[in-house]
Amino acid sequence: MILSPLQSLGIILTVAAVTFLTRLTPFVFFSGGKQTPKFVIYLGSVLPPAIMAILVVYCLRSIVFTSFPFGLPELIASIVVVVLHVWKRNTLISILSGTALYMVLVQVVFK
Template sequence: MTMTFPQAALTIAMVVLGTVITRFLPFILFPASRPIPAYIKYLGEVLPHAVTGLLVVYCLRNISPFRAPFGLPELISFAVILVLHLYKRNTLLSLLGGTACYMLLVQLVFTA
């Protein structure tokens, strides 16, 4: 740890502030007394699906198709999740199966 305690506490407080702002701002901008504009309603309808897509890409942002292992551990684990989920529709099973597959691949097969 390189910071003093007050410095570390202030850093965390700033992160809390930033996070709270992003969570509360829409509710402050559109209080119950003000009708939600049609455009914002439309965004509320389509954004959740788009943002989940973004989060998947965000999690996979560091894989490279041009450098070994070419994103293969992620790709194979992705396929395992896809098959498990389409076949069983059990969230927990898909989650654990995919993660176990990935751990085995990076520990035993694609060892750097």
């Protein structure tokens, strides 16, 4: 299905509006000196680690340990991500480094 320029613009504007509204909503509900509900504070503290754990499980779910390379690229890259994150405490550095290392391992080393 090929979209016309007007349809493409409509999609872009819709996505932009929805993104803007989802970013604006917390400021509308929790502004004006109102105290943030404890439930929202709790979710803000537990959701980021939970989402990261779900992403890790999703990324590692299809490892085949019974055939070459026996999950070694995933294991090595995961260890590098953990070590870098514990050492530097920088999520961006650890994730980018682990991803780059994984790509090198898969494309060059364990080809």
